[in-house]
Amino acid sequence: MTRRTPRLSRLRxxxxxxxxxxxxxxxxxxxxxxxxxxxxxxGTQPKVVALGGGMGLSASLAALRRxxxxxxxxxxxxxxxxxxxxxxxxxxxLPPGDLRKxxxxxxxxxxxxxxWARVIQHRFQxxxxxxxxxxxxxxxxxxxxQLGDHVQALDLVGKLLGAHGRVLPMSxxxxxxxxxxxxxxxxxxxxxxxxxxxxxxxxxxGEVQSVHLVPNDPPAVPEAVDAVLDADWVVLGPGSWFSSxxxxxxxxxxxxxxxxxxxxxxxxxxxxxxxGETEGFSPQRxxxxxxxxxxxxxxxxxxxxxxxVPDRDxxxxxxxxxxxxxxxxPVARTDGTPRHDPELLAAAYDRIFRMHGRIGPWR
Numbered sequence: 001m002t003r004r005t006p007r008l009s010r011l012r013x014x015x016x017x018x019x020x021x022x023x024x025x026x027x028x029x030x031x032x033x034x035x036x037x038x039x040x041x042x043g044t045q046p047k048v049v050a051l052g053g054g055m056g057l058s059a060s061l062a063a064l065r066r067x068x069x070x071x072x073x074x075x076x077x078x079x080x081x082x083x084x085x086x087x088x089x090x091x092x093x094l095p096p097g098d099l100r101k102x103x104x105x106x107x108x109x110x111x112x113x114x115x116w117a118r119v120i121q122h123r124f125q126x127x128x129x130x131x132x133x134x135x136x137x138x139x140x141x142x143x144x145x146q147l148g149d150h151v152q153a154l155d156l157v158g159k160l161l162g163a164h165g166r167v168l169p170m171s172x173x174x175x176x177x178x179x180x181x182x183x184x185x186x187x188x189x190x191x192x193x194x195x196x197x198x199x200x201x202x203x204x205x206g207e208v209q210s211v212h213l214v215p216n217d218p219p220a221v222p223e224a225v226d227a228v229l230d231a232d233w234v235v236l237g238p239g240s241w242f243s244s245x246x247x248x249x250x251x252x253x254x255x256x257x258x259x260x261x262x263x264x265x266x267x268x269x270x271x272x273x274x275x276g277e278t279e280g281f282s283p284q285r286x287x288x289x290x291x292x293x294x295x296x297x298x299x300x301x302x303x304x305x306x307x308x309v310p311d312r313d314x315x316x317x318x319x320x321x322x323x324x325x326x327x328x329x330p331v332a333r334t335d336g337t338p339r340h341d342p343e344l345l346a347a348a349y350d351r352i353f354r355m356h357g358r359i360g361p362w363r
Contacts, residue, residue: 045070046232046353049263051170051248052076053098055339056239058105060268061165063345064235065106067353071165072227073102074254076247078175078213081199083123083133093141094174098244099154099167100136106163116161151223168224171251176214177243181206198243203276210292211242213250220253228254231263233353238270238340241278241286249294259296266301266352267324268345271308271331272338283309284318291321299324301352305331327352 045068050060053076064071077094079085084097104121107113120136136157143153154167177198183189183206192209195201201208228234237245249255258265267290273281281289283304291297299322302315306328309315319326329348333341 047227047230047263048072048233048235049074049227049231050235051245052237052239053079053244053247054101054239056237056244056270057098058101059238059340059342059345060235061102061105062342063340063349065108065164066342066346067350069164071106072224072231073106073165073167074170074221074224074227074248075099075102075167076175076244077169077171077173078177078198078243078247080176080197083137085199086133087137087141088174091141091145092174093144094150094169094172096137096140097134099169100134100140102167103136103154103157103161103163106158106165106167107161108164112162120157120161151221166227168221168227170220170224170248170254171218172221173215173218175218175247177201177211177247178214179204179211179242180209182209183207201277202240202243202274205276207279208242208277208289210289211246211250213247216250218251220251220257225253225257228257228263229261231261234258234261234263234265235268235349236265237268240274241270241281241289243277246290246293249290249297255294255297258294259298264300264356265298266303266349266356267299267322269302269304269308270338271305271340282311282314284311284314287315287318287322298322301356302326303331303348303352304328307332325356327355 047070048064048068049072050057050064051074052060057073057075061073075098079095079097080088082097084095087093088095100120104117107117120139122135123132124130140153140157143156144150147153150169150172158167176196179195179201180192181195181204182192184193184195184204185191186205195204201211239245269283269286273279302319302324304315304326309328316326331340331345331348333339
């Protein structure tokens with residue numbers, strides 16, 4: 001449905017003087033140069049691209065839409081469970097579930113936005129084949145079949161919902177997530193087995209060693225690559241580490257774009273380890289496994305909730321290996337659940353964009 005973009009040529013990464021400070025143009029008082037050499041106008045909003053999947057990406061999008069109107073979500077397409085898995089198996093389509101969740105998160109807080117968010121998230125309850133299918137999944141797949149184009153269909157759904165941003169799949173083909181897991185079989189705790197499927201990997205009782213995608217060289221959606229290259233900020237995470245965050249780094253053209261973009265990159269850490277997938281992981285270990293899958297990736301900022309970081313020095317050391325600074329901020333809900341608060345997360349992102357950005361004021 002979507003054409004393959006050629007592998008990107010390598011570009012030299014440009015790092016401004018004084019990491020974390022203002023750019024040279026701001027210090028001299030001259031307007032910052034935008035893409036193509038044109039002066040960036042005061043009041044322009046930052047172009048932000050958020051990568052991930054599931055509820056983690058939804059939390060990030062719900063925060064980011066509060067601070068910019070130029071927002072693109074690039075969503076993993078390896079889901080094989082529930083309604084998405086059934087549609088994928090029966091029709092051979094991309095799994096629509098994480099795309100649907102991202103669209104719902106981009107709906108506004110007015111009556112129109114909240115009504116449509118509830119509609120597309122609604123699941124049928126029956127004793128027949130429609131049981132647990134989400135309305136939004138069926139709508140997205142219907143438009144894919146009608147239009148024959150993933151991106152055009154998702155743009156049309158976003159227009160219908162009044163979404164505050166754009167949603168793109170990271171790849172043009174359905175992907176299978178596979179993991180090497182130590183102790184997946186409790187009777188063989190030292191054995192390493194290959195575990196197949198995102199739903200199975202997410203719930204494995206063993207220790208995930210690494211993940212890879214099948215096919216192992218999947219095509220990236222060209223619009224997703226273009227969005228990353230043209231961004232001012234790229235946000236990776238939070239979310240299921242092995243099944244929603246790291247898969248973006250396993251799509252070659254997308255990883256090339258992440259390394260070549262002039263955008264600044266922020267990694268948003270989870271509030272707590274995920275049972276099964278990252279059980280017992282410290283914040284710094286999340287960074288370590290990310291680095292094993294993309295050893296050449298550089299970051300600018302690692303964002304974490306202070307209450308979720310028992311050892312700040314170790315996290316700081318792990319972040320330095322990526323060239324990143326650590327920013328701690330209260331971003332969790334106050335109800336005791338390990339969920340991000342959209343308003344607090346928005347405030348944290350806004351502060352990071354202002355404190356660490358290369359570009360001038362956008363409000």
